[in-house]
Amino acid sequence: MNKTLILVVEDDAPIRNLITTTLKTHDYKYIVAANGENAIMEASSYNPDIVLLDLGLPDIDGVEVIRRIRSWSNMPIIVISARSEDSDKIEALDEGADDYLTKPFSVEELLARLRVTQRRLAIMDASSTSNEAIFTNGHLKIDFAAGCAYLDNEELHLTPIEYKLLCLMAKNIGKVLTHTYITQKIWGSSWENDVTSLRVFMATLRKKIESKPNSPQYIQTHIGVGYRMMKVE
Template identity: 45%
Template sequence: MPNSEKILVVEDEATISRILSTVLTANGYQVLNAENGQQALSMASSHCPDLILLDLGLPGMDGIEVIRRLREWSGTPILVVSARDQEEEKVRAFDLGADDYITKPFGTSELLARIRAARRHANQVAAERAMVSSYYEFQDFRIDFERRCVTIAGKEIHLTQNEYKIVERLARQPGRVLTYTTLLHDIWGPYKGEDNQILRVNMANIRRKLEANPAEPHYILTENGVGYRMADSE
């Protein structure tokens, strides 16, 4: 049965990339390929893979830098596949956010087992987060994360997809300021740039829908020149 999960293979050596793609495809995964770090970041943003297989020895931007940049906005599991077996390299990769590290050469069975383990862990973390916070509530304002439903005084508020993403992102960490850059990266990916005009437009629309007086917001507060924070429910 085909697997719905997508794996991004980041490998500059064509032979190794083909072998990995063949093995993964044969085991039902959908495979995406990137040859360098910049392409990997772009594809991770646009295709939202379920797991990334990442070689460290890439041309231009190396794999360590790719991990660092990915972890600025993405929690996608990263399995490093590298010929580098020095302890320092492994420590750097893990410290920056890699989920696992497998050294070349390796067997197909081990690779597939590591992939399954990384995906199980990611699913477990997601499930635990959902159990911990299935909703946000502040006075008469409520967000049901499971149903993706926003209500005020019991009346449902209809938000666009991006408007909901912004509201949910802020509500997942009430009271914490999220910078314009963080929100841009989280909602539109790392290549939206630093121009926060699209974020401001969406926020203006959100406030028109949520706030009794959009000029004096009650639920989503502005930290001037920095970003936004959701009113703390505690």
């Protein structure tokens, strides 16, 4: 049995049954909640490893559930919603969701998102028990203590902004970071010109860490939303 415990928050019975059947088939443990208030209660009572959250709940909006969970926990939250507008995705991600899956979705995609989140949890657990301030992902290595980054053991010549971007993405590996979140962390603001600057710096960073910048393996673009560092095996 998979040790990962997943909280499924979904008021639509057929979709809830599809998700739980999928989880059961792949040996995940799960608990369910059909509304926001129960979701918050179950999250606080059982401290699940991952939350699968619908936004259109009958009592309170799913974004409010994210806000309230984030007031006391960093447990990964994957939104599963019929809301497909970029503004809805950005709001949920800015409030603290880790990922966003749009309905209708495939079972294979749901399982893939879960695996990505599990890998991120494993990396976080490993880093919390390690005394070394070293991050590795594929051929990429960051020595946080020394302030250096390496690719294939060759030091990368990064600008201060590029290095800050790389560290921010690495510390949130597997998580979609919105333009607003990144620009606030890097520049302390989120004006439109900062988003333009972000795209420029991200393009130059990719040229230095990606063998094929037009087909990147480390940093994935979510058009209109933001960026995510992917785990490279």
